[in-house]
Amino acid sequence: xxxxxxxxxxxxxxxxxxxxxxxxxxxxxxxxxxxxxxxxxxxxxxxxxxxxxxxxxxxxxxxxxxxxxxxxxxxxxxxxxxxxxxxxxxxxxxxxxxxxxxxxxxxxxxxxxxxxxxxxxxxxxxxxxxxxxxxxxxxxxxxxxxxxxxxxxxxxxxxxx
Numbered sequence: 001x002x003x004x005x006x007x008x009x010x011x012x013x014x015x016x017x018x019x020x021x022x023x024x025x026x027x028x029x030x031x032x033x034x035x036x037x038x039x040x041x042x043x044x045x046x047x048x049x050x051x052x053x054x055x056x057x058x059x060x061x062x063x064x065x066x067x068x069x070x071x072x073x074x075x076x077x078x079x080x081x082x083x084x085x086x087x088x089x090x091x092x093x094x095x096x097x098x099x100x101x102x103x104x105x106x107x108x109x110x111x112x113x114x115x116x117x118x119x120x121x122x123x124x125x126x127x128x129x130x131x132x133x134x135x136x137x138x139x140x141x142x143x144x145x146x147x148x149x150x151x152x153x154x155x156x157x158x159x160x161x
Contacts, residue, residue, distance in 0.1 A: 085127065085128060085129075086122050086125050086129050087125065088125045089150065091124060092123075093143055094122055094123050095123045097142065098119075098141055101142075103140075103141075105120055108137070108141070112139075114133060118133065119137075122137065134146055139154070
């Protein structure tokens with residue numbers, strides 16, 4: 001009458017006595033994985049109808065587009081971080097000083113060892129201010145570009161050491 005058989009994931013279950021389960025192996029305990037389908041000890045079907053299917057982490061799932069806590073937090077941030085740019089006033093002073101000396105953007109760039117695009121960016125207000133570049137432009141055109149006294153001529157005198 002009693003015919004023992006072995007089921008996947010279980011040791012011996014005797015036919016006719018379904019409540020008798022001698023032992024149950026759990027791959028989840030061995031491998032740290034989540035076992036899909038738990039139940040009465042018979043062969044369990046996973047999400048795709050395969051018995052005893054084990055799924056590790058997010059394998060087989062489209063997790064790359066899920067919204068995480070950090071992404072949601074970043075979305076709630078309203079503060080935009082950006083670098084300050086050179087003001088248009090400084091750009092106009094550079095342009096006027098350059099033209100008063102009879103220099104083109106390329107000539108001024110060559111004189112201060114920078115690329116012509118750097119001068120174009122400063123004049124248009126797209127450049128991020130760099131004190132070294134501003135200092136070289138000030139010396140080349142002879143006008144102040146920083147501080148309160150913008151547009152005033154640079155006083156040539158003995159430099160403090």
